Amino acid sequence: MATGDDSKFYNEHDDRVGGPQFRNRKGRGPFRCRMYSGQGSRPRHRGGRGGSGPGPRCRFEDDDGDVAMNDGSSQDGASQRRFNPYWRRNHRTDDRFNQERGGESGGGHRAGGRVGGRGGGGAGGSQKSWFKMTIPYGKKYDKKWLLGALQNLCPLPFTPIHYHTEGNRVQFYIEDSTTANALSKVSRKITDAEGYKVAVLMNPSAPPSFAQTELKPEDLEHLKHCMAKRFDGSQQSLDLNSIRIDPDLVSQNIEVILNRKSCMQAVIKIISENIPELVSLNLSNNRLYKLDDVAELVNKVPNLKALNLSQNELKSERELDKVKGFKLVELWLEKNPLCDHFKDQPTYISAVRERFPRLLKLDGNDLPPPIGFDIEVIPTALPPCKGSYFNSDDIKSLIVRFLQQYYSIYDSADRQPLLDAYHDGACFSICNPFSMQNPSRCSLGDYHKDSRNIKKIKDPTTRFRLLKHTRLNVVAFLNELPKTQHDIASFTVDVNTYTNTLLSFTVSGVFREVDGKSRDSTRAFSRVFIAVPAGNAGLCIVNDELFVRNATTEEIRSAFAAPAPTPSSSPVPTLSAPQQEMLSAFSHMSGMNLEWSQKCLQDNEWDFNRAGEIFTKLKAQGSIPEAAFIK
Template sequence: MTRYQELYPNLSVMITRVCSSSSDSSGSAVMREVWNTGDSSFTDHDGHWLGVHQSWGSVEGSLNNYPVHMQHRGGAPGPSWPGPRSRFQNGCVDVSVMGSQNGVSKQRFIPYGRPSWKGEKRIDRNGNAQRFGPEEKGREEKTWFKMTIPHGQKYDKRWLLTSLQNLCPIAFTPLHYSTEGHTVHFYLEDPATASALRKLTRRVTDSEGQRVVVLMSHCSSLPFLQSELKPQDLEHLKHCMSKRFDGSQKSLNLSSIRTDPDLVSHNIEIILNRKNCMQAVIKIIQENIPEMLCLNLSNNKLCKLHDIAELVNKTPNLQSLNLSHNELKSEQELDVVKGFRLVELWLDRNPLCDHFKDQTSYISAVRERFPRLHRLDGHVLPLPICFDVETRTNIPPCKGSCFVSNEIQDLIQRFLQHYYCIYDSGDRQRLLEAYHDAACFSLSLPPINNLSRCRLKDYHKHSRNIKNIKDPSGRFRLLKRTRLTLVAFLSELPKTQHDINLINVDVNTYTSTLLVFTVSGVFKEVDEIKSRDSVRAFSRVFITVPARNSGLCIVNDQLFVRNATTEEIRCAFAAPAPALSSSPAPTISASQQEMLSAFSQKSEMNLEWSQKCLQDNAWDFHRAAHIFTELKAQGKIPEAAFIK
């Protein structure tokens, strides 16, 4: 093997002697050797590529001073390829001594023969001689390579391809870059490029620290290049399907349709794994038998169900589906067809059935997709426990604030108006009067996976989310104690403007000495330096006790901030905010308070607008009611007046 190593210095091989050397009658030695290239590509002394991952190599050397050619299996020929590919079985290698003492080849070991395009004979597996001519060469199918990036949809296409190209030693051009669910696919023609790209799996790291997985598989044709069937082929297919349809049972049997005599006799190849064939079948079903109840797709070598998903909406009454004797490898394939309301399903003789530890887990996984299933692989299943609600019900509309009483409502509204007027003014030091001397404050955010893309960076370092922070000392450090520390921290947070019209209040606890309520809504960050406005959503729990001035004093404040939803952003600041005053609301007498409650109940306006209407009419109930009726009929009362 010294000569081989000299010729191929970069060849990483494992040599296994399968047969000791022998000599023919002329004394020329013949040696049969087998070697595996492992995971590396290799080239000959001219720099020509010869091997790919886990394939068999081909080298030319000399044995007893005669040139030797060893042919490899797998991969595509290189520029210096001496001849067409051969077939090998069970690790056998074609070793040819190209010369001998009399100048002719003395020995050749070919288990099943090597085809020659010049009319040579080939020995098949049964030992029979077969002659092949040049016309056979055109029948060999071209091999393409499908590259798959699981969860690749979340990446920018340009970033993903650039990252792979920067590490790949061979320049590549992806064909038909497409997404299927969360997965990205594209195709390559060159085997060396595909092999080099496959070796980059887990070598590219995204911004979240996740490693990008690159998978490779072979395919004999490109599905996106498959054209539609010819009109005459469609007619033959339609005629074939009509004979396979049982009108009494509304059942269509497409089992082994590829070998149907009617189609074979017309040289029509219907392979349901091909998108164009499946689409042709689905079109015929849609146009002729949309009422179909049973469909048999067994024995069609189906390895995916993505194309069948189109039938979910086109055959809404389908109840029975036979997918047995196919090549479905994962239970996740069933997710694309779980829209069928199946009561009967066959999956036996598929590789996915071997992935379950027992029958119970198998039934559970299938029934998770098809909860109404009664029969699986021909066996009756226990009746499912489910709630089949045929009538559509509407979810009740979300109500606004919930107060214990009108008295509590008026107290909290006055408190919030005064609090957020100061909070949004830019000078939050005046909030010292709202907090108890020993008050506590905590800020928390939802879990953040990618901090670089997070829009809540100004809050993240102060977040006291106990799900993320396990260290007790860290939790204690992030808790703001005493009102001086608390208000100083609030002053460091971004400047804001709260939408008072969208604030909701829910009273959790109310006693004579304690009032706990939750305030939720949206606010807008107003940063003059960065010149940007950002809408955030918040939820805030205030634990308060009575204050000496008939107000409220905060003893605990818990603030939760998150990004606003699209709907919240759309509704935010749509209505003009009512004018807020930092001065305390004017006090009213007991009789005026009673009149205010009655007016608010009859007009359905909140207390703020009811009080404004009464004050503008000198607390004349009947005059205020008359003015209110006229303005409402003219549509001049804003919607904010009716938000409670």
């Protein structure tokens, strides 16, 4: 009679009761099911014919002569079927029968057992299924020895997930049917120091609870804030090294473990929605053992050029196949187990470059140039940017005067006077390429909440809401934007359309913020104005579209770098900041050097508009000497 303890004993059998005396015992056991071995041999039936007598004893020996004990319960469906002495098992129908009858429930599948049958049904039908691996009496073994012994015999590299003990057993999870099957075939091929065989049992499993745990909305907000602090907007790089021990997350008791699917998916979503222009990503020290989730970024972050995967748990170079869609020029893989599989450095480099042919740096070391076709490559360069384009001098004078007046007010403490520049039915919108919540110094968070980027915003209602209508609403919104100082010397103007009743032009340049969290951050902008004639020979804006982005390194370097006026023998009074800005703008717009521009402004008592009119008149008459234009 089998008690509950007996059942547990059978479930955890590891041959310590499997000596010769036990093998030759001839009592009737409690099992009525056919057994499996690692070799899939034919079962040996004993007992009376037909189904009326006692059930047969099921004894089955595998190739080393040890008794293969199944831990299945005698109450399962397979054990209750009628005994047929003429039944013959064959490999073609066995798995199908098992699948139709539900298989052998309750027990671990022995070595060589197939899970789910051939049709892909059941847990084994998907290559992404979870399996629980059990080592009976595994608690007595050293973890390092046990995993090392299993890996030495298993033909595929594996990563035990959630290695733990339960009673005397060791259990862990495998997230791949092929690997789990390969590992189960190692069963009873390892002999411990006491001469016992080490059994490996495999059971299909639902995903472990920790793998399904979703981050709460408030945890996601904390994660966004943490990632924002780790984001460098000037380099378009995100450093997620050892994020699981980030102080900001630890202090909130938030676990962000990137080898868990839910956590990695949350990170990928934040990246794809906020920084798709990412160029460099550091995922080092995160215990990653597979790259299936990282592969989703191939299409979501197409500009990624540098990827750091060092100090993780990647065991096979096949993981790199999942991310070979990245056009990487820099890659770090050092201190991953896969690095130990290569016999020398050239072999290692060759294997990596096979996946990433454009790679120039590996583990921080420069690589020799890749071998390509012997075709001479002619170096090319982008054409230099051209200067402003005006349709005529009259239009130039009109626009220069307008921009000087507009930005002198825009950069002041109060933008309310801009009401005079807008039509009653004016319309305004703002757009930026990307954003981050709780932005760092170099991000564009202040401009993001009202960004009308129609490539991302598909909802018509939201698109309409983000348009600012009427001059009162437009100027009220402009007052909410960060205070700025524009570098008028950096302005480039292109006239798009000009008629007697309408003028459309684009102005591009740089500015810096002068207060708030992003103080002194340099931005680049492009602004399209559509204007109609105003009664005072000026312009009235009917449509205004502003695009803001982070300035490039070159733009930052050259911003606000206008040279000082040429020294003269006569004393020159010190210019105030507004006068210096006006001087720089006048020189840029007129084409004269700073000395002559200052003279023109001083002669007209620093009235920018009058100085512009006098300059235009004198230039048309040919009265300005050539020396005025020598810079």
